[in-house]
Amino acid sequence: MLAIERRDLILKKLRETGRVQVSELSKTLGVSRMTVHRDLDALADEGFIDKVFGGAVLAVEHRQIPQTGTCAVCGRPINIHTRVVLNTQVGEDIETCCPHCALLLLEARNDIVSGLAVDFIHGKMINIKTATFLVDPDVTVCCTPAVLCFADDKEAKRFQIGFHGELAPLRSAQKLTAKHMDLSS
Ligand SMILES: [Zn+2]
Ligand SMILES: [Zn+2]
Structure with missing residues (x-):
């Protein structure tokens, strides 16, 4: 598997679960932990993820946040520029x-x-x-x-x-x- 394919898979998994572990990725991708770390470093450099102890989380800017449409406090429609x-x-x-x-x-x-x-x-x-x-x-x-x-x-x-x-x-x-x-x- 190419590095770019692995990185796509890591991002996909992060979007599904919010967090990945280096040990787990090393097993599922069949590569060494060093390689996983390198992939995570590359993704972190590009701003997609933040490395955390033992793994990584999706960077705040790339998280999918569900929209409900109205404010839980005042009931106004949600404005995406201020929400x-x-x-x-x-x-x-x-x-x-x-x-x-x-x-x-x-x-x-x-x-x-x-x-x-x-x-x-x-x-x-x-x-x-x-x-x-x-x-x-x-x-x-x-x-x-x-x-x-x-x-x-x-x-x-x-x-x-x-x-x-x-x-x-x-x-x-x-x-x-x-x-x-x-x-x-
Ligand atoms: Zn409100
Ligand atoms: Zn308001």
Whole structure:
């Protein structure tokens, strides 16, 4: 089997299962672990996967995320430019219209283990745990107060200069958004 065929098979398996093990791949592909590592390195260099201990996972940008169509919090239609997908402990995906609703949900529930949001500048899905949030800037995107999500905090700061609002990491952004909602009700 050619390297490119093996890499296609690895990607196919990752799309099905979300995670692959080096030992398992070495058996099913009939090649050495070294070869599997080389294949995984190549796929990681191309940005398709992230290597993790003993194997690999599909890179965030390449994960297939099911779309349900409406926000789990406010019921608005989901806008693909602002949507957030949260994952619960039992592996359920919850979709919200924008970071505003996602933060309110995170504040209300304690069974959310991870989440992906759309970077406001680049439009890529990014990990909410490492993202920077801008709460209540002078822009209208979806819900009020608006909450924007940035992978790069320098870009977030530059955006804040023009549009105001408060910058915060996930936990504080949750609190801030919940506080805004309390004040407005
Ligand atoms: Zn919503
Ligand atoms: Zn919204």
